[in-house]
Amino acid sequence: MSFSIKDVTRKGLLLGVFLAAGLVAGCEQPPQESTQNGYRGTGMSQIRSPEKIERLLVANAIPEAQPPADASGDLASKAYQNVQVLGHLSEGQFLRVMTAITEWVAPEQGCGYCHNLENLADDSMYTKKVARRMLQMTTHINEDWKAHVGATGVTCYTCHRGNPVPENIWFKDPGHVARGSAADPGGQNYPALSTARSSLPRDPFSAMLLGNTEIRVASAQSLPTDAPGMTIQSTEMTYALMMHMSNGLGVNCTFCHNSRSFASWEESTPQRVTAWHGIRMARDINKEYLDPLKPVYPAHRLGPEGDAAKANCATCHQGVNKPLNGVSMLKDYLVELGRPKK
Numbered sequence: 156m157s158f159s160i161k162d163v164t165r166k167g168l169l170l171g172v173f174l175a176a177g178l179v180a181g182c183e184q185p186p187q188e189s190t191q192n193g194y195r196g197t198g199m200s201q202i203r204s205p206e207k208i209e210r211l212l213v214a215n216a217i218p219e220a221q222p223p224a225d226a227s228g229d230l231a232s233k234a235y236q237n238v239q240v241l242g243h244l245s246e247g248q249f250l251r252v253m254t255a256i257t258e259w260v261a262p263e264q265g266c267g268y269c270h271n272l273e274n275l276a277d278d279s280m281y282t283k284k285v286a287r288r289m290l291q292m293t294t295h296i297n298e299d300w301k302a303h304v305g306a307t308g309v310t311c312y313t314c315h316r317g318n319p320v321p322e323n324i325w326f327k328d329p330g331h332v333a334r335g336s337a338a339d340p341g342g343q344n345y346p347a348l349s350t351a352r353s354s355l356p357r358d359p360f361s362a363m364l365l366g367n368t369e370i371r372v373a374s375a376q377s378l379p380t381d382a383p384g385m386t387i388q389s390t391e392m393t394y395a396l397m398m399h400m401s402n403g404l405g406v407n408c409t410f411c412h413n414s415r416s417f418a419s420w421e422e423s424t425p426q427r428v429t430a431w432h433g434i435r436m437a438r439d440i441n442k443e444y445l446d447p448l449k450p451v452y453p454a455h456r457l458g459p460e461g462d463a464a465k466a467n468c469a470t471c472h473q474g475v476n477k478p479l480n481g482v483s484m485l486k487d488y489l490v491e492l493g494r495p496k497k
């Protein structure tokens with residue numbers, strides 16, 4: 156006999172200690188920081204670990220602004236051959252945007268990511284056509300959605316962070332389907348990253364951030380027949396979207412709601428109003444800008460259902476209640492990414 160009962164016990168003990176250490180290491184270390192977000196006694200607090208705050212600070216550092224450009228000189232529309240969106244800028248301002256978007260969207264690939272380097276006026280690359288629409292979308296967000304983005308605004312970097320394809324995008328996703336079977340999970344019952352590992356419907360976005368499906372669970376009517384659409388399914392969909400919103404902003408439900416009545420606006424925080432506008436803004440940019448880009452993309456950029464990539468709260472927020480911790484990159488690019496003043 157090479158080992159005794161005692162050996163086995165000792166090995167078991169060691170394994171136990173090892174596993175316990177692993178479990179503790181997987182938790183966030185106390186003390187946690189807590190901030191009150193509602194009146195005293197309502198328990199509307201946000202809890203964050205200092206370690207996580209530190210991690211998010213590092214992840215949200217912003218690149219330095221390009222030096223200011225000469226505003227005099229020829230207009231870009233005159234200096235170049237095929238400028239359809241930024242023609243009102245001076246030549247210097249125009250090249251400043253080109254340098255900035257290269258840094259924000261394709262820093263490794265360079266100008267050639269969007270341009271045929273033999274002829275910069277050529278539109279044969281799909282990336283250039285997409286980028287032109289993105290310029291219009293960014294201006295539209297900054298000028299027409301101040302109710303959500305305020306004066307802070309957005310630049311390409313808010314979503315792209317140095318990646319040609321932003322890290323947080325979504326496609327239509329029907330999930331696991333077994334149509335006609337009693338066991339049909341109907342796009343839910345499997346943990347999904349899109350809804351913070353809940354088993355709620357994995358794609359609340361098609362209905363609620365592209366379509367206009369009402370985001371409600373509480374009916375104002377007594378009978379379900381009086382309130383068509385207030386179904387168990389729409390309730391599950393609402394909660395799925397709420398899980399995404401909380402996760403995308405790195406907050407819990409009480410950042411916006413007093414949980415004694417989720418529906419009541421009187422008891423909600425001002426942030427819930429900002430979020431309400433954010434939902435409308437997401438619908439608008441998905442419907443008017445991102446979804447219609449489908450025919451421009453090559454097939455490998457489309458989702459499993461053949462649609463173009465779209466934005467949700469996480470596309471800009473990336474785990475923080477204010478994207479890039481509320482620092483405005485737009486303030487250095489107001490001329491370039493705002494609308495020309497008459």
Ligand code: HEC
Nearest residue numbers: 235236237238239240241253257266269275276283286287
């Ligand atoms: C992310 C895509 C993208 C990158 C990267 C990019 N460009 Fe552009 N470029 C565009 C778009 C879009 C237009 C057309 C703008 C318009 O229609 O208003 C354009 C137009 C131009 C033009 C005008 C050409 C003409 O005659 O019509 C020049 C010059 C130019 N870019 C230079 C550059 C340089 C230099 C770089 C690298 C520092 C660069 N671009 C990187 C998207 C890009």
Ligand code: HEC
Nearest residue numbers: 256282285286289290293310311314319320456464465466
């Ligand atoms: C609201 C978020 C958002 C903003 C702001 C934004 N983009 Fe995009 N961008 C996207 C999404 C979503 C896609 C689709 C990803 C894909 O290509 O599959 C995309 C795709 C692109 C692509 C195509 C990349 C590829 O390889 O398919 C280019 C180029 C691009 N954006 C340039 C820009 C430029 C330039 C700006 C700023 C003027 C900008 N974007 C601002 C969300 C954004």
Ligand code: HEC
Nearest residue numbers: 370371372373397398401407408410411417418427430431
């Ligand atoms: C960033 C703000 C925000 C966060 C965080 C948030 N919500 Fe909401 N919630 C809203 C807004 C805005 C609406 C109304 C949407 C609309 O009408 O378009 C809403 C609606 C709801 C409704 C529907 C109420 C009704 O009228 O029937 C429920 C239920 C709800 N939220 C639950 C939750 C839960 C549970 C969480 C946490 C998992 C959560 N919310 C996190 C902003 C938020």
Ligand code: HEC
Nearest residue numbers: 304305307308400426429430433434437467468471476477
């Ligand atoms: C195009 C980028 C973009 C998208 C998409 C976006 N947001 Fe925002 N959001 C911002 C910016 C920028 C701010 C900061 C505004 C400011 O500084 O006043 C902000 C601020 C907020 C705030 C206020 C936070 C605070 O601490 O006061 C809430 C709440 C919010 N967003 C919720 C949402 C929700 C929910 C969604 C998805 C339905 C969403 N946002 C989608 C850019 C975006």
